[in-house]
Amino acid sequence: MSVEEHNERKAKSYKMMLWFAMISIVMVFAGLTSAYVVSKSRPDWLKDFTLPSAFIASTVVMLLSSVTFHLAKKAIQKDNRKATTNLLWLTLALGIAFVVLQFEGFAQVIESGYFFTGSESTITTSFLYVVVIVHLAHLFGGLVALLIIIYNHFKQKYNSGQTLGIELGAMFWHFLDFLWVYLFLFFYFYK
Numbered sequence: 001m002s003v004e005e006h007n008e009r010k011a012k013s014y015k016m017m018l019w020f021a022m023i024s025i026v027m028v029f030a031g032l033t034s035a036y037v038v039s040k041s042r043p044d045w046l047k048d049f050t051l052p053s054a055f056i057a058s059t060v061v062m063l064l065s066s067v068t069f070h071l072a073k074k075a076i077q078k079d080n081r082k083a084t085t086n087l088l089w090l091t092l093a094l095g096i097a098f099v100v101l102q103f104e105g106f107a108q109v110i111e112s113g114y115f116f117t118g119s120e121s122t123i124t125t126s127f128l129y130v131v132v133i134v135h136l137a138h139l140f141g142g143l144v145a146l147l148i149i150i151y152n153h154f155k156q157k158y159n160s161g162q163t164l165g166i167e168l169g170a171m172f173w174h175f176l177d178f179l180w181v182y183l184f185l186f187f188y189f190y191k
Contacts, residue, residue, distance in 0.1 A: 011164050018168055022175045025138060029179060032134065033186055036127050040190075046124040051188055052108030058101035059184045065094035066177040069146075069170045076153075079160045088150050091173070095143050102132055131183060135176075142176050145169050 039045065072087035106116070109128070115121045116129035149169045152158065158166055 007162075007164075011167075014164065014168055015171070018171060022172070025175075025179070028134065029131070029183065032127070032131050033183075036131075036186075037190070039123055039127065042123055044123055046114070046122050047191065049114065049122075049124050049191070051128075051184070052105040052112070054101045054105035054108055055184060055187075058098050058105065059181060061094050061098045061101060062177050062180050065091050065098065066174050068094060069173045073163065073166050073170045076158050076163055076166055077160050081153075081156075084153060084158070084166075085150075088146070088153060092143070092146050092150065095139065095146065095173075099136060099139065099143075102136060106132075128187060131187075135180060135183060138179075139176055142169075142173055145172060 068087045068091040072084050072091060075081075075083035075087060106129070109116070109125060114125045116125050146169060149165050152165055
């Protein structure tokens, strides 16, 4: 077996493992959103709850970060190291901004008089809290992967012929982006 064939097989197996992981994550969120739908019939459900504006801003930031990650992947495929570096750092900054905006959204919910836990909490806000925290936990994994990609990029492990790490990272990042957009639209429209 040639080195090229070995690398191709390795890439396929890594991508398959990532697909299995993403499908597992989808199942977690399918369960959470199903529980949300079932719980909506409870008498203590908040009918007038609206998502905070910080969640709208975080959605825009997450979409932008997906664009920058995609452009970083395209830049390394053209051996444009400087653009790749700048775009990877920008993706990281946008990912961190997303996390900050999520916590700002939590603060806006609390300022509105709703709480996530304790005797003053509601089932509606508790669901929102759990879903967002679980998404943030997965995003933390994406941020760690992005930091590893940036580190490997500085060690010059990527070039037009070797993009597997960036491809896998971008694939997971786009998945997290899609997942957040789904969750945001679900909470926004399913009241």
